[in-house]
Amino acid sequence: MPLTKLDDIPPVLHEESLHPFKFCFGEAIQEGLSYRNELFCRLYSVDETRRAQLYHYGCQLARQEAVLITVKQSTYSLWIGLRSPKAAFCIAEKASGKDFTLPHLEAAPQPIVEIDAERTPISLNPSPASEYQV
16 A cells, blocks of 8 residues: 555654665665555654654644654654655755754643552452443
């Protein structure tokens, strides 16, 4: 199934299991990879301390573009589909030698539900059904 379908959650894959390649854009060599009949270009690579920011940005891009995230040892990378007009712009920016870093996001995503273990006891031994009144 190609990744042309818009999806809010990009797949996270082990980079070693994919098919990397190099290609020339302008005067610079770029890193690409093939996944499910789509070609992707590496936009960003970060260490594990910035992986939440990378994933958050990947989720934002995935609403409009085919993207995926890869993991290789302690490095996380964001890839964008080469068919995307945004990919051509980003590749040109990287090739020009300009500072091309991960956009600053206001805050890392917060969990949807926070559970306070002291206020929300969870019973591992549920009560018998006879105790419940319907």
